[in-house]
Amino acid sequence: MIRRCLQAVRRFIPHYHALFQDAVSQRGLAESPELWCSAHRSARGLSKMSLWPFSVSPRDFSQPNTSWNAEMQEVYDHYNALCEVKTEEGEKKGPWRKLPSYNRSLKYATGGVYLSKIIQSKARLFTRNIKEHGATFEYVVFMNKQEKRCVCAFQAGHLLEGPPGHVHGGAIATMIDTVTGTLAGYLAGPIMTANLNINYRSPIPLGSVVVLHSALDRTEGKKIFVTCRVTSTDESKLHTEATALFISVNMGHLFGT
Numbered sequence: 435m436i437r438r439c440l441q442a443v444r445r446f447i448p449h450y451h452a453l454f455q456d457a458v459s460q461r462g463l464a465e466s467p468e469l470w471c472s473a474h475r476s477a478r479g480l481s482k483m484s485l486w487p488f489s490v491s492p493r494d495f496s497q498p499n500t501s502w503n504a505e506m507q508e509v510y511d512h513y514n515a516l517c518e519v520k521t522e523e524g525e526k527k528g529p530w531r532k533l534p535s536y537n538r539s540l541k542y543a544t545g546g547v548y549l550s551k552i553i554q555s556k557a558r559l560f561t562r563n564i565k566e567h568g569a570t571f572e573y574v575v576f577m578n579k580q581e582k583r584c585v586c587a588f589q590a591g592h593l594l595e596g597p598p599g600h601v602h603g604g605a606i607a608t609m610i611d612t613v614t615g616t617l618a619g620y621l622a623g624p625i626m627t628a629n630l631n632i633n634y635r636s637p638i639p640l641g642s643v644v645v646l647h648s649a650l651d652r653t654e655g656k657k658i659f660v661t662c663r664v665t666s667t668d669e670s671k672l673h674t675e676a677t678a679l680f681i682s683v684n685m686g687h688l689f690g691t
C-alpha cells in the first residue's frame with residue numbers, strides 16, 4: 435500500500451513541479467502572499483486528483499483571535515465590511531480585499547516539494563513565527579487594487595518592546611517593510627526591498643493598535659516607489675512616516691540560478 439502510494443507520488447512529481455514552474459514564470463511569484471497563494475490553489479486542485487500526500491490547508495494568521503482588543507477588531511470589521519458591497523442585485527465584491535497571511539508562504543506555494551530542498555524546512559516568516567496569539571505581530575492587510583494602496587491594522591504585542599512600554603523601532607520597520615512589500619509585490623510580482631527610509635515621529639505604546647497606510651507612489655522601469663504612514667486608528671496621531679523602494683526581480687535572483 436505504502437509502496438503504491440510512493441509510486442503514485444513519484445509519477446506525479448514532474449507534473450506538479452512543471453505546474454509550479456509555469457506559475458512562477460508566468461505570474462512571477464515573489465514574497466507576495468497573494469501570488470504564492472494562487473499558485474498553491476492552482477496546484478491544490480491537481481493534488482486532490484492524485485491524492486497528493488503533502489498538501490495541507492494553510493492556517494491564515496490574519497483571522498481575528500482572542501488576543502485582539504476591541505480597537506483591532508473594530509478596524510478589521512470596518513475594512514472587512516468594505517470587501518463586500520450590497521447592491522440591489524445582492525452582494526458583490528467591494529473595492530477592498532482581505533489578504534490571507536501564512537507563516538511560510540514558500541511551503542504552501544509548492545506543496546513542500548521543490549523549494550523545500552532549497553529553503554530549510556524550519557524556515558518561517560519573521561512576522562509569523564511565534565505561536566502565542568498576541569505576543570508579537572498581530573496584523574491584517576486589506577488591499578485596494580484599484581487605488582493601488584493598502585491598509586494594515588497592527589496590534590503590537592508585549593515581546594516587541596524597545597523603549598520601556600513602547601514598540602521597538604526595528605519591529606516598526608519590519609511592519610513597514612512587510613506592508614509596503616506586500617503592496618509592491620501585489621502590484622508588480624516578485625520584488626525585493628532596495629531602500630527603506632523611516633522617520634519615527636512619535637512612539638507607539640506596546641499593546642496598542644495602529645494603522646499602516648501604504649500607497650504606490652510611482653514606478654520607473656524595475657523600480658517601485660511606495661509610501662507608508664503609521665497612524666493611530668482615528669488617524670489623529672502620526673507615529674511614523676516612510677518611503678520604500680522595491681526592485682522587480684526574477685526567481686533566479688532569489689535562488690542564485
Ligand SMILES: CCCCCCCC(=O)SCCNC(=O)CCNC(=O)[C@H](O)C(C)(C)COP(=O)(O)OP(=O)(O)OC[C@H]1O[C@@H](n2cnc3c(N)ncnc32)[C@H](O)[C@@H]1OP(=O)(O)O
Nearest residue numbers: 465466467611612615616626627628629655656657681683
Ligand atoms: C509577505 C511579506 C512581504 C515582505 C516583503 C519584504 C521584502 C524584503 O524584506 S526583501 C529583503 C531585504 N532586501 C534585500 O535583501 C535586497 C538585497 N539587494 C538586492 O538583492 C539587490 O541589490 C536589489 C534586488 C535590491 C537590486 O538589484 P540590482 O541587480 O542591484 O538592481 P539593478 O538592476 O542594478 O538596479 C535597478 C535600479 O534600481 C536602482 N537601485 C538598486 N538598489 C538601489 C538602492 N539601494 N537605492 C536606490 N536605488 C537602487 C539602481 O540604481 C537602478 O536604477 P536605474 O534603473 O535608474 O539605473
